[in-house]
Amino acid sequence: MKHQKLTIKQKRILKNILVVVLLIISFPSYTPTQVIIKSDHILISNHLLSRPIECSSFDGLTYAGLDGKKYSHNSYVGVQPLTISNTITFSTSKTLYSAPFSYYATSNTVPAGSYHVTKEAGRYMYIEGKGWVSSQYVSIDVNNSIENTTGIPLYKDYMIPETSSHRTHYAMRPLYITIHTTDNTSKVADALSHAKLQYTGNVRSASWHYTVDDHSIYQSLPLNQQAGHAGDGVMPGNSASIAIEICVNSDGHLYIAEKNAAKLAAALLKQYNLSVDQLRMHHDWSGKECPRPMIEGQSGSMNWETFKKQVYNYMRTV
Numbered sequence: 362m363k364h365q366k367l368t369i370k371q372k373r374i375l376k377n378i379l380v381v382v383l384l385i386i387s388f389p390s391y392t393p394t395q396v397i398i399k400s401d402h403i404l405i406s407n408h409l410l411s412r413p414i415e416c417s418s419f420d421g422l423t424y425a426g427l428d429g430k431k432y433s434h435n436s437y438v439g440v441q442p443l444t445i446s447n448t449i450t451f452s453t454s455k456t457l458y459s460a461p462f463s464y465y466a467t468s469n470t471v472p473a474g475s476y477h478v479t480k481e482a483g484r485y486m487y488i489e490g491k492g493w494v495s496s497q498y499v500s501i502d503v504n505n506s507i508e509n510t511t512g513i514p515l516y517k518d519y520m521i522p523e524t525s526s527h528r529t530h531y532a533m534r535p536l537y538i539t540i541h542t543t544d545n546t547s548k549v550a551d552a553l554s555h556a557k558l559q560y561t562g563n564v565r566s567a568s569w570h571y572t573v574d575d576h577s578i579y580q581s582l583p584l585n586q587q588a589g590h591a592g593d594g595v596m597p598g599n600s601a602s603i604a605i606e607i608c609v610n611s612d613g614h615l616y617i618a619e620k621n622a623a624k625l626a627a628a629l630l631k632q633y634n635l636s637v638d639q640l641r642m643h644h645d646w647s648g649k650e651c652p653r654p655m656i657e658g659q660s661g662s663m664n665w666e667t668f669k670k671q672v673y674n675y676m677r678t679v
């Protein structure tokens with residue numbers, strides 16, 4: 362058979378076909394996250410997985426798979442501990458979801474009112490016998506502040522306004538305390554100035570519950586509302602932990618600020634009936650070098666183990 366040379370036009374068409382085929386191969390079709398919550402364990406998968414993984418628990422860093430393996434939370438969707446018993450209240454009707462993700466919205470709603478919830482997952486709560494609802498603009502009946510048992514003045518003059526975009530308005534039942542440092546060594550970058558920063562509208566999208574320096578504590582958010590500080594999306598760092606920022610201003614006393622934060626953390630852990638093991642570094646949730654002075658062993662700072670020990674000791678005295 363006689364071979365015919367391709368014309369320039371034919372070559373161009375072939376090239377275009379090749380490009381389209383390559384594009385189709387390199388972008389696999391999107392599969393939504395799948396979550397199945399059974400009575401005693403969690404089944405999760407997303408488009409990164411070819412099969413769902415059944416998990417029995419989550420320790421804040423990894424899921425324990427029923428296959429005996431550990432799975433990092435970075436690639437998976439998180440569901441928090443399944444056993445809670447609380448009442449939630451909302452003032453307008455809510456969409457029901459069949460699983461705690463936006464993809465699973467149903468056409469059913471639940472009217473405004475108070476309901477008993479038994480499970481929570483990121484930004485959703487489970488109304489017994491009905492289904493999941495978004496926890497945004499839902500109030501949950503857990504204490505939203507603490508009695509001041511630390512001996513350090515605690516101010517609430519600069520709570521983030523209700524209308525601020527820095528309020529997530531997602532309900533939270535605190536399960537962890539997360540420790541951060543501000544990374545701001547400027548003079549007068551103390552607790553008051555950080556509270557004012559949050560109050561007037563921080564340019565960064567981050568938000569946190571408390572700022573502590575060497576002489577004061579400022580609260581910026583109620584403790585039954587989620588903040589955005591842990592860099593872990595809807596995982597427990599953001600969705601179930603109270604954030605404490607420790608000031609590192611160069612005209613302040615870092616060690617005393619850390620001591621004050623340890624007292625506050627101890628009071629919070631006690632109030633919510635949590636153990637010292639539920640005290641976390643920002644680093645534990647997302648790998649960020651925070652609280653930097655404790656991780657890097659900066660002079661004038663206590664290391665994490667010492668901090669944890671102090672919290673433990675304060676828990677026995679406050």
Ligand SMILES: [Zn+2]
Binds near residue numbers: 541542590643651652
């Ligand atoms: Zn941090």
